[in-house]
Amino acid sequence: MRGLRKRYGDVAVLHGVDLELPAAAVFGLVGLNGSGKTTTIECTLGLQGFQEGEVSVLGHSPAELFRLQGDVVAIFDSPSVPPHLTVRQCLEHARLLCPKPRRGCAEVERLLGIESYAKYRIRQLSLGNRRRVSIAQALLGEPRLILLDEPFNGLDAGGVDLVLELISNLNRETGAGFLLSSHQLPYLEKVCSHVAILHQGRIAAAGALSEMLIDSGSRVALHTTDPEEATHLLELEPCVTLLEGHGTERLHLRLEGWRSDELVAFMVDNGIPVCELTRQRASLDNLFRELTAGGDA
Amino acid sequence: MSNLLAALRLELFLSRYSLAAKIVLLAPALVCLARFLLVWLNQAGRQARAGLIGDDSFALAQAQNAYGHFVDGMNTGLTILALLLVALAAYDFSSERDIGSIRHVLIRRAGRSSIVLAKLLRLHILGVLSLALLGLAAWGGSAAFWDFGPVVEDGFELIGEDEILYEIHLGLLMAVIPLPAVIAFGLLVSVAAQSATQAVTLALGATLAMDIFKALLGERAWYLYATFHPSLLDQSYLREVSRLVRGFSDVLVEDSFFVFNEWIPAVSVLVFTLAALLVAQRRSL
Numbered sequence: 207m208r209g210l211r212k213r214y215g216d217v218a219v220l221h222g223v224d225l226e227l228p229a230a231a232v233f234g235l236v237g238l239n240g241s242g243k244t245t246t247i248e249c250t251l252g253l254q255g256f257q258e259g260e261v262s263v264l265g266h267s268p269a270e271l272f273r274l275q276g277d278v279v280a281i282f283d284s285p286s287v288p289p290h291l292t293v294r295q296c297l298e299h300a301r302l303l304c305p306k307p308r309r310g311c312a313e314v315e316r317l318l319g320i321e322s323y324a325k326y327r328i329r330q331l332s333l334g335n336r337r338r339v340s341i342a343q344a345l346l347g348e349p350r351l352i353l354l355d356e357p358f359n360g361l362d363a364g365g366v367d368l369v370l371e372l373i374s375n376l377n378r379e380t381g382a383g384f385l386l387s388s389h390q391l392p393y394l395e396k397v398c399s400h401v402a403i404l405h406q407g408r409i410a411a412a413g414a415l416s417e418m419l420i421d422s423g424s425r426v427a428l429h430t431t432d433p434e435e436a437t438h439l440l441e442l443e444p445c446v447t448l449l450e451g452h453g454t455e456r457l458h459l460r461l462e463g464w465r466s467d468e469l470v471a472f473m474v475d476n477g478i479p480v481c482e483l484t485r486q487r488a489s490l491d492n493l494f495r496e497l498t499a500g501g502d503a
Numbered sequence: 504m505s506n507l508l509a510a511l512r513l514e515l516f517l518s519r520y521s522l523a524a525k526i527v528l529l530a531p532a533l534v535c536l537a538r539f540l541l542v543w544l545n546q547a548g549r550q551a552r553a554g555l556i557g558d559d560s561f562a563l564a565q566a567q568n569a570y571g572h573f574v575d576g577m578n579t580g581l582t583i584l585a586l587l588l589v590a591l592a593a594y595d596f597s598s599e600r601d602i603g604s605i606r607h608v609l610i611r612r613a614g615r616s617s618i619v620l621a622k623l624l625r626l627h628i629l630g631v632l633s634l635a636l637l638g639l640a641a642w643g644g645s646a647a648f649w650d651f652g653p654v655v656e657d658g659f660e661l662i663g664e665d666e667i668l669y670e671i672h673l674g675l676l677m678a679v680i681p682l683p684a685v686i687a688f689g690l691l692v693s694v695a696a697q698s699a700t701q702a703v704t705l706a707l708g709a710t711l712a713m714d715i716f717k718a719l720l721g722e723r724a725w726y727l728y729a730t731f732h733p734s735l736l737d738q739s740y741l742r743e744v745s746r747l748v749r750g751f752s753d754v755l756v757e758d759s760f761f762v763f764n765e766w767i768p769a770v771s772v773l774v775f776t777l778a779a780l781l782v783a784q785r786r787s788l
Binding site: 279 | 612
């Protein structure tokens with residue numbers, strides 16, 4: 207995807223998105239509400255047109271994905287399944303979408319834990335079980351690329367674990383690539399090999415997740431009883447970036463070139479009391495908050 | 504072509520489990536049979552009354568001829584069928600877009616044009632099956648309640664059965680020709696509308712509006728496909744046939760009416776289908 211630009215009337219949503227998915231990667235696309243994640247996925251799938259840019263999925267344009275005969279499948283934000291069908295009928299319908307079905311309906315029902323609902327109509331199911339059905343539909347064939355928009359919405363803890371395990375297993379066993387768009391950053395961190403952070407219609411950061419977390423530096427939380435003076439002092443220090451908590455007793459900092467003990471020594475030398483210093487694990491959540499200036503994910 | 508067939512298979516699969524499709528299939532025939540029953544009950548009362556006062560009028564005798572009832576039954580069924588088809592066609596694409604299920608077909612199996620054409624074909628298949636059931640119900644029902652025969656007055660045969668059958672055949676053909684246009688119109692509205700509710704409301708509203716306004720348009724109404732199929736304010740040739748087979752009317756329809764009846768619906772189908780394909784290519788799904 208290169209230079210993807212999309213407008214809804216006068217409102218520009220994507221301002222030139224460049225994105226490349228490595229083969230067989232589990233790629234997370236994260237961003238704030240309205241950052242353009244769903245629009246990016248829908249443009250990729252040919253569901254929406256766009257004004258500028260190039261998109262190619264497994265060598266095909268978005269409008270011709272159907273020619274890949276099921277190599278690309280998608281699971282959407284809302285479970286897009288006909289409500290009047292039973293679970294089994296729904297899967298039989300999805301099987302007709304697969305020229306090369308790899309699994310039977312009963313097998314995917316077992317895989318997703320919905321075998322006891324086979325005769326239930328979709329409209330009788332909870333949101334979580336509807337989502338399981340839509341995921342089951344995608345697993346009937348042997349897709350090379352699976353796009354999931356908010357796959358964890360409506361799932362209970364067991365359902366989330368199941369989906370995470372399925373993603374990992376499928377990726378490992380069949381080499382299927384995944385593009386996941388979600389707000390659930392801890393889940394994405396568990397399963398994604400690569401991540402792109404979409405902010406205000408642009409890619410703010412992208413790459414292998416492990417490298418991005420290393421590059422994000424060392425984070426600490428500093429507890430002090432003199433927050434005003436501490437904030438003032440730290441803002442002048444180039445080895446420290448104040449991330450959150452300006453003027454409060456708990457300051458979140460990123461250290462670049464300093465160790466934690468060097469920070470403590472610096473504060474004490476300048477007469478700032480340090481009550482507690484906690485090292486924080488580098489996480490996607492922290493990285494995301496940093497890059498999107500503290501918005502809610 | 505293989506994409507179109509795949510899309511059609513998916514459509515037919517959904518039809519098997521769709522209540523709306525079953526209603527389209529059965530409702531015209533059932534309404535036709537219900538009409539026969541009501542007319543027969545009404546006639547039985549009138550006959551009893553006529554027997555008491557010694558009335559043996561021509562009208563009463565002709566009320567026993569099954570051909571007239573067959574045509575009326577077909578007319579009623581076709582009116583219902585046209586309304587149901589336009590509503591189902593309007594609901595079809597738009598509801599799947601509302602649910603999002605159309606996206607899976609688009610991504611995995613068939614292009615936008617194939618999806619639209621498959622829906623058009625599936626609606627035609629439903630229409631043909633419904634029409635066949637309606638024909639059977641109308642013929643069987645009218646034969647069960649009344650007797651088929653020529654129009655006779657004072658022992659003289661006014662209209663023979665061959666002529667009656669010819670006119671019925673012509674009337675039905677003329678009434679059926681506009682149905683593909685009804686389907687294509689509904690589908691165009693479905694593709695263009697923002698939601699299923701909007702699509703059904705718009706399609707039914709426009710169909711009823713055409714029905715009302717065609718009476719005010721005079722011969723200009725001949726440029727409207729809706730003029731030619733049986734409807735609530737019926738102007739179709741089948742209405743004339745209903746009177747003809749009872750011996751009440753000479754057919755005073757101009758030849759040019761038949762030409763318009765044949766061509767306007769065909770042109771309408773083409774225009775609506777092309778427009779639906781064009782809109783489907785451009786809109787977000």
